Amino acid sequence: MKNYKLSVLFLAAVLAFSSCRKSDEEEVNVTPKTPETINGEVTANKTLTADRVWYLDGVVLVKNNATLTIEPGTVIRAKVGTKAALVIDKGSKLIADGTVTKPIVFTSGKDAGSRAPGDWGGIILVGKAPTNRITPVQVEGGVALTYGTDNIPADNSGILRYVRIEYAGIGVNDSEINALTFYAVGSRTVVENVQTVYANDDAFEFFGGTVNCKNLIAYATADDDFDFDFGYNGSVQFALSLRDPKFVDAADDGNGIECDNDKDGTDAAPITQPKLSNFTLIGPNNATGTASRHAYGNRWRRGTKFIFNNSIILGAQKGGLNIESDKSANFYKNGDSQFKNNIVAAYTNPFLVTATTLTVAEIQTKATTDGNLVLTDANVGLKLNAPFSLTAPNFLPATGSPALAGTWVATTGATSVTYRGAFGTTDWTAGWANWNSQNTNY
Secondary structure (H helix, E strand, C coil), rough: HHHHHHHHHHHHHHHHHHHHHHHHHHCCCCCCCCCEEEEEEEEECCCECCCEEEEEEEEEECCCEEEEEEEEEEEEEEEECCCCCEEEECCCCCEEEECCCCCCCECCCCCCCCCCCCCCCEEEECCCCCCCCCCCCCCCCCCCCCCCCCCCCCCCCCEEEEEECCCCCCCCCCCCCCCCEECCCCCCCEEEEEECCCCCCEEEECCCCEEEEEEEEEEEECCCCEEECCCCCCCEEEEEEEECCCCCCCCEEEEEECCCCCCCCCCCCCCCEEEEEEEEECCCCCCCCCCCCCCCCEEEECCCCCEECCEEEEECEEEEEEEHHHHHHHHHHCCCCCEECCCEECCCCCCCCCCCCCHHHHHHHHHHHCCECCCCHHHHHHHEEECCCCCCCCEEEEECCHCCCCCCCCCCCCCCCCCCCCCCCCCCCCCCCCCHHCCCCC
């Protein structure tokens, strides 16, 4: 009887093992389903599943309060030649909630080795949060939508988490759009762990709104890495930009940050004031082949306020902190704006100003008082591990780096940490960011 029981148990174990093995083999050998195309207007809830590749065919507009959900690990490619873009209208939502091991990827429709910046448009979110516009404003890129006159600070346009946006940034009708554009997007929207790759215009642009973001990467952007306008008053913590020395917009300066109140420098309220902490902005540092339009780490102009704390500006080609208008200069002088506990290791000119009410000497004095450290030897004194590598970067501070020192400055929307810049001892880009998208097969 005892032997019989043992035999039964052994047989059960063999069957269980065989079953598991078969299940594993079936999972490994699953054949992806035929790709599907999405085009036109999405007016009811829709899900893009991870079991196939999806193609954006032209401008896809999500409207009528519909929600477009994208499963973790899904790849969305832009159909070649269609000037594709994904646009989320007011009241609708994009739920693109990936994971560190299954990021959601928006990319070119071209195959590995042939992709180029501007292969498609990008992602546009349109919300109902406040701006400083008093009449409706046309969304850029030839999209027939307006924004700007609603007043719902806690509006919700969905979730973008663990998302890559590659080779975007081209006008739908020959008018510029960016890799990821926020028009009046509200604070209930979740934006965390998003990477743009070789954007042909700006990487991230914010037109008004109150959306808060964390863990953003702008990799090899043509124009500005982070651009703020029209009364944006949200916060961003932990953000990285890494510029390709040989790639920049041929017609416009490429900056780590560019910020205006509006194009006319008016006093329209609310005045633009991004609350930024723990940025690492890496310029070309005059590497061989550096293109001439690479410009500044920070460019504050046209009547904007700003808060920029606990951060690193490294290798900016033409200057670190640049203040370009009397209004912006006065906001800095009287304390409405902040630039504190930062490390400035620009290639040239740690500080620049074109205002008549502030001098470079005054900025230097104030910057020292506010705990900023100026280094003239780029990364030699800063001691980040491999910040300039385009294919295998390592942004973590080495032992003895001043990035691991300094006195933390409290910043709206930011969590207190013990380091300056986007990284301490943990690389939050690991597992989901891609530094070799050109050679990745999708």
